[in-house]
Amino acid sequence: MQPYAYPLAVLLFPGGLFALVLGLALKGVDRRLAARLQRRVGPPLAQPFFDLVKLAFKRTMVPDIASQPVFLGAPLVGAATMMLAAAMVPIAGVYTPDPALGNLLVLLYLLAIPAVVLMIAGSASGSPFGAIGFSREMALMLAYEGPLVLVVAAIAVRVGHGQGGWASFSLTEIVAYQARHGAFLFDPVMWPALLAFLAFYPANLGIIPFDIPEAETEVLEGPLLEYSGPALGLFKVMSALKSVVVLSLGIALFFPTAPSGVAGLAVQLCKLLLLMLVGVTLVRVSCGRMRIDQAFRFFLKWPLALSLASLVAVVVI
Amino acid sequence: MTRFIQTLTDQAKRLATRSPWIYRINAGSCNGCDVECATTACIPRYDVERLGCQYCGSPRHADIVLITGPLTARIKDDVLRVFAEIPEPKVTVAVGVCPISGGIFRESYAVHAPMNQFIPIDVNVPGCPPRPQAIIEGVAEAIAIWRARL
Amino acid sequence: MNILKLFYRNLTQGPSTVAFPFGPAWTPPKLRGRIRFDLPACTGCRACEQVCAPGAIRFDKTPEGLRFMMWHNSCVFCGLCNFYCPTDAIVQSDDWHLAHPTARMYEMAIRELIPYTACSACGTKTLASAPNPVGVEPPFSAEEIEQFRHLCPGCRKKALEERTPNHAPTE
Numbered sequence: 289m290q291p292y293a294y295p296l297a298v299l300l301f302p303g304g305l306f307a308l309v310l311g312l313a314l315k316g317v318d319r320r321l322a323a324r325l326q327r328r329v330g331p332p333l334a335q336p337f338f339d340l341v342k343l344a345f346k347r348t349m350v351p352d353i354a355s356q357p358v359f360l361g362a363p364l365v366g367a368a369t370m371m372l373a374a375a376m377v378p379i380a381g382v383y384t385p386d387p388a389l390g391n392l393l394v395l396l397y398l399l400a401i402p403a404v405v406l407m408i409a410g411s412a413s414g415s416p417f418g419a420i421g422f423s424r425e426m427a428l429m430l431a432y433e434g435p436l437v438l439v440v441a442a443i444a445v446r447v448g449h450g451q452g453g454w455a456s457f458s459l460t461e462i463v464a465y466q467a468r469h470g471a472f473l474f475d476p477v478m479w480p481a482l483l484a485f486l487a488f489y490p491a492n493l494g495i496i497p498f499d500i501p502e503a504e505t506e507v508l509e510g511p512l513l514e515y516s517g518p519a520l521g522l523f524k525v526m527s528a529l530k531s532v533v534v535l536s537l538g539i540a541l542f543f544p545t546a547p548s549g550v551a552g553l554a555v556q557l558c559k560l561l562l563l564m565l566v567g568v569t570l571v572r573v574s575c576g577r578m579r580i581d582q583a584f585r586f587f588l589k590w591p592l593a594l595s596l597a598s599l600v601a602v603v604v605i
Numbered sequence: 606m607t608r609f610i611q612t613l614t615d616q617a618k619r620l621a622t623r624s625p626w627i628y629r630i631n632a633g634s635c636n637g638c639d640v641e642c643a644t645t646a647c648i649p650r651y652d653v654e655r656l657g658c659q660y661c662g663s664p665r666h667a668d669i670v671l672i673t674g675p676l677t678a679r680i681k682d683d684v685l686r687v688f689a690e691i692p693e694p695k696v697t698v699a700v701g702v703c704p705i706s707g708g709i710f711r712e713s714y715a716v717h718a719p720m721n722q723f724i725p726i727d728v729n730v731p732g733c734p735p736r737p738q739a740i741i742e743g744v745a746e747a748i749a750i751w752r753a754r755l
Numbered sequence: 756m757n758i759l760k761l762f763y764r765n766l767t768q769g770p771s772t773v774a775f776p777f778g779p780a781w782t783p784p785k786l787r788g789r790i791r792f793d794l795p796a797c798t799g800c801r802a803c804e805q806v807c808a809p810g811a812i813r814f815d816k817t818p819e820g821l822r823f824m825m826w827h828n829s830c831v832f833c834g835l836c837n838f839y840c841p842t843d844a845i846v847q848s849d850d851w852h853l854a855h856p857t858a859r860m861y862e863m864a865i866r867e868l869i870p871y872t873a874c875s876a877c878g879t880k881t882l883a884s885a886p887n888p889v890g891v892e893p894p895f896s897a898e899e900i901e902q903f904r905h906l907c908p909g910c911r912k913k914a915l916e917e918r919t920p921n922h923a924p925t926e
Contacts, residue, residue, distance in 0.1 A: 319654070327765045328652040329772045335624065335657055342621040342668070345755050347692040349665060504662030516665035516692040574758045652772040702809070705860070706829040709809040721857065730854040731863065733831035738780045743854035745776060750856065 294375075294386070302383050302536075303375030303529075311528030312336040314535075314560065318569050325573045336528065343521035351514050353414035362412060363515070363522035366405035370529035373398040377536045378463050380544035382552040390459040392440055395537065399436075399492070402530050403429045406501065409523075410511030421510020424580050425501035431587035432491040432498075438595035439481045439488070443472065443541055446602045463544045473543040477605065481598035482542055484591035489567040491587070492534055494527065497575040498583055506577075531568075535560050538567070622752045624657045625744065628667030628691065632684045632720065634674030637734040638701035642671055645737040653741065656748075664690040669747050671740075675703035675716040676723065688724055694754040696747040698728045700740060705729045786849040787832045790825055794867045796844035797823065799884035803836035803845050812836060812845075820870035821882055827853060827863040841889050874907035876914075881907035891915070 298304055316333040323330025332338075350356050376395050378384050407425050410418035441455070447465045448455035456462065472478040491498040502510045512523055539559050546555040578586065629642055645651050646660045661667055664687050676684060688697075699720065702708035707718025720726060727750050730743035773780065799821050804812045811829035815822040825845075836845045855863060872883040886903035888895055895903070899918075903911055 323652070323654060324770065325762050325765055326649055327768070327771045328649040329655045329770045330652070331654045331657055332623070338620050338624040338657055339659075341617050342624040342626075345618065345621050346668070346694070349690070349692050508662035509666070512666075513663045514665055520666060570762075574762075649771050650773055651775065652770070655772065656776065702829055702831060706826070707809075708829060709831055711809055711829065726857050728854060728856055729828060729860055729863075731828050731830065732851070732853060733833075735853070736786075736851055738775055739851050739854055741776050742852060746854055746856060 297375040307374035307532045311532040321569045346517035348517035358412040362409040366526040367522045369401040373533045380546040392457040406511045413514035417507045417513045420507045421501045431584045435484045435591035435595045442599040471543045477601045480594035484595040487591040496572045497578045618755045625668045626661045630672045632674035633677030638673035641734040675710045675718045676720045696751045697726045699726045787847045789850040792865045793844045796842040798887045802839045806835040823867045825865040875905040876910040879907045
């Protein structure tokens with residue numbers, strides 16, 4: 289691999305700029321679609337870009353009681369992490385990450401960082417609403433990380449068995465395995481895991497029904513309460529990048545079948561759009577917000593059972 | 606080069622004014638104007654999200670502040686505190702006659718009307734309460750003022 | 756799966772948003788909006804000032820006459836002034852375009868003056884206001900209103916008695 293390939297992958301494609309533009313565009317489509325489903329006209333498709341430009345013009349205020357370096361450093365860490373994570377997810381037929389980058393276990397850890405950053409931000413701001421958001425974020429993270437790890441384990445074991453080993457956590461190998469043996473989307477053993485993964489989307493992306501930590505009507509956007517201007521913009525960047533990472537991770541894990549070259553990129557975009565429509569927009573406009581205890585119980589019941597079922601089935605077969 | 610940067614900034618400002626986030630402060634209102642504000646925000650008929658508006662829960666995220674109510678003596682300090690939390694550049698819209706002149710509560714010992722002796726108010730939307738269309742017009746006026754301030 | 760039916764309906768029927776900020780807005784026919792004041796019709800009875808709850812209407816006696824002032828930024832658009840006005844000198848139009856920048860705050864007022872005049876019969880200083888039409892049979896004609904405008908209250912009473920001899924008090 290060439291020496292400039294890493295920075296290029298992290299900063300331009302598929303991480304960094306490409307993922308950011310894609311994430312913001314997806315957010316715009318999502319807002320527009322949600323508006324249409326509610327019989328509204330909705331904002332222009334470029335609205336998330338306008339928001340970001342607007343936030344760049346605003347002043348950042350730091351509360352007196354906040355710890356300034358942590359308060360201002362948290363969004364930076366979050367956005368940087370997600371840029372790195374975006375470079376780790378393979379796009380079938382278009383982009384294959386370096387083996388050192390494309391490791392599912394590392395990605396799992398990176399995916400936990402936005403939630404951790406939000407917790408740190410919430411507690412560093414010194415606001416009681418931030419503290420409530422912090423505790424809710426932590427409870428929610430504990431709830432959804434378990435099923436996610438089991439889903440990943442089921443896939444890793446499946447791929448590992450297929451290659452005669454025990455488990456494979458390389459994303460490249462997972463994509464390659466599905467290219468040979470057919471996508472996991474059409475594998476009945478994996479269906480419970482897929483359902484569990486779909487439940488993980490709204491929780492990780494912080495949308496209804498699991499936007500409990502950032503519920504603006506209850507805790508006034510929780511950890512983000514004290515942020516303004518460019519710092520808030522960085523959080524928006526982080527969530528846009530995170531949506532791309534998580535959505536394309538789902539595609540890489542369950543349905544990476546695609547032609548190579550430009551056509552592969554187009555297919556990837558279509559899949560992203562479809563997955564966002566089903567996994568995010570439809571869910572968010574048809575549900576109300578859960579309470580944190582309801583969400584906790586939900587995750588420890590259905591997604592956990594489903595992902596466990598998949599794992600057991602994979603191990604036994 | 607400087608001219609290029611100037612045009613770029615102007616373009617960016619033009620884009621930025623398409624994303625006004627709205628925050629509501631209730632300064633002791635009777636809730637009539639708040640209901641109209643909620644109507645403007647929530648029902649598909651008026652859909653302010655078309656203009657890029659978004660109601661935000663935190664004063665730190667706000668660009669345009671809608672103030673309702675006559676600023677009662679009890680809530681005055683809190684309103685001034687919340688108002689100071691809103692980052693510049695901001696534009697204030699007084700919704701209803703109460704914040705503008707005190708309306709029906711004028712000359713009461715319990716209200717500090719008019720409000721603009723404490724808070725710089727940029728746009729007035731008279732009415733008791735104003736209809737949603739009038740509030741949208743007021744927000745449009747506020748966006749024009751905001752553009753000059755960015 | 757009721758919600759899916761709902762989504763289908765919403766998507767097929769299209770948005771129900773009105774065109775307003777980019778197009779004309781619908782206005783209900785009886786909307787109570789901006790006040791219009793018709794100075795020649797005002798009798799100067801000050802009933803509107805009495806019933807105005809927020810005190811948006813004010814009459815001041817000045818050396819030039821009776822000054823009428825009405826401020827939209829205090830008005831609650833209740834319509835009582837319109838209801839109690841005997842001559843419909845004060846009416847509410849359906850114009851609701853009242854939002855304005857603070858710089859134009861004090862332009863949102865109506866300032867009119869009912870001037871003093873000399874009574875055409877006895878020469879005393881009196882207000883040139885329209886006569887009160889309440890209980891007058893048959894109603895005033897336009898010429899009569901102009902004629903009564905230049906009479907003092909005493910002379911108006913006399914002129915009214917002459918005008919309707921049948922209704923005049925008899926011994």
